[in-house]
Amino acid sequence: MQTCWIVYNGSLTDEKFIDQALLLQEAANKQEIQATLVKNYELLMDVQHGLHEKPDFVVFLDKDILLAKFLKNEGIPVFNDPDVIEICDNKARQYMALANAHIPMPRTIIAPKVYANFTIQHTGFYEQVLQTIHLPMIIKEAHGSFGMKVYLIETKKQFFDKVEELNGKEYVFQEYIESSRGRDIRVNVVGGQVVACMYRHSETDFRANITNGGTASPIILTERQKEVAILAAQVLNAEFAGVDLLFGEDEEPLVCEVNGVAHIRNLYNVTGINVGDAMISYILSKVGAVVI
Ligand SMILES: Nc1ncnc2c1ncn2[C@@H]1O[C@H](COP(=O)(O)OP(=O)(O)OP(=O)(O)O)[C@@H](O)[C@H]1O
Ligand SMILES: [Mg+2]
Known part of the structure; x- marks a missing residue:
């Protein structure tokens, strides 16, 4: 019997993280894989001595990129590939890659590095940003999930307060797609195929996130x-991807972001599809079935 580890973050106490791992475990068990749930800190990254025990593959449901790289370095196939998790975990980096491939997306400017406790106000830089991307605009931190690090900036005061607050962090300035206010689509792509999708809608917030x-x-x-969702996943080499699409003018799709570690519980609740089934089938097609 093949074995796999489903790695998730043990420091996050919200039950949605373990729930996500359980959905994957259920999918793996269905396909006769012996799947063990493993918290990230349960694997000792003993750099010189490595791991004593190894599974046939790892499904990586966390952003502990160092651990993902450590496991790959141990010769274990890791899904998504750690490099993919890394690029998706940095919105600035993924927007660069998406723009290089001409994927339709909101106009985006990456903020320069400003050290914490320093400022570049009065240099004219921010005025240039304001002239290029007008208010209201979106400011989005490079690392963030559940919409928590995405801000709608409507006034100059909010703009200057936010940029000062974000010194020392990576973030982007982004065109606000008004036609998509409070609504987006989450598309889950596995191995270049759309497996499930849902429409997300909020009456109370500009962000459509269910959270x-x-x-x-x-x-x-x-x-x-x-087509746009599949292309976005492909550009980032994301074998598994949760692609968020906005509605541009005339409803044309714009990529909001690509998640390299996409949550699948809400999709399951809405569509009855356990994306984990497709993820496990895909992995088996890559690593091969066991020959007894
Ligand atoms: N440029 C934009 N214009 C309009 N709405 C936006 C824009 N960017 C983000 N949003 C809204 O904010 C939400 C959160 O943004 P985004 O998906 O980039 O962040 P996130 O925190 O990584 O989300 P996730 O939980 O999907 O990882 C989107 O689902 C969308 O509704
Ligand atoms: Mg999102």
Whole structure:
């Protein structure tokens, strides 16, 4: 019997993280894989001595990129690949890659590095940003999930307060897609195929994330929405991807972001599809079945 580890973050106490791991475990068990849930800190990254015990593969449900790289370095196939998790975990880096491939997305400017406790106000830099991307705009930290590090900036005061607050952090300035206010689509792509999707909608917040009070419902994608989601995943080499699409003018899809470690519980609740099934099938097609 093949074995796998489903690695998640043991420091996050919200039950959605363990729940996510359980969905994957259920999918693996269905395909006769012996799947063990492993908290990231349960694997000792003993750099000289390595691991004593190794599974046939790892499904990595966390952003502990060093651990993902350590496991790969131990010769274990890790899904998603640690490099993919890393690039997706940095929105500035992923936007550069998406823009290089001409993926439709909101106009985006990456903030320069400003050290904490220093400032570049009065240099004219921010005025240039304000002239290029007008208010209201989005400011988005490079690392963040559940919409928690995404800000709608409507006034100059909010803008200057936020940029000062973010000194020392990586973030981007982004065009606000007003036509998508409070709504987006989450598309889950596995191995270049759309496996499940949902429409997310909020009446109370510009962000559609369910964690922010949004509600999810089923949706049938247009061919263009499918195409853009698949292309975005492909550009980032993301074998598994949760692609968020915004609605541009005339409803044309714009990529909001690509998640390299996408949550699958809400999709399961809305569509009845356990994306884990497709993830495990895909991994088995890559690592091969056991020959007894
Ligand atoms: N440029 C934009 N214009 C309009 N709305 C946006 C824009 N960027 C983000 N949003 C809204 O904010 C939400 C959160 O943004 P984003 O998906 O980039 O951040 P996140 O915190 O990484 O989310 P996730 O929980 O999906 O990882 C989006 O789902 C969307 O509704
Ligand atoms: Mg998102």
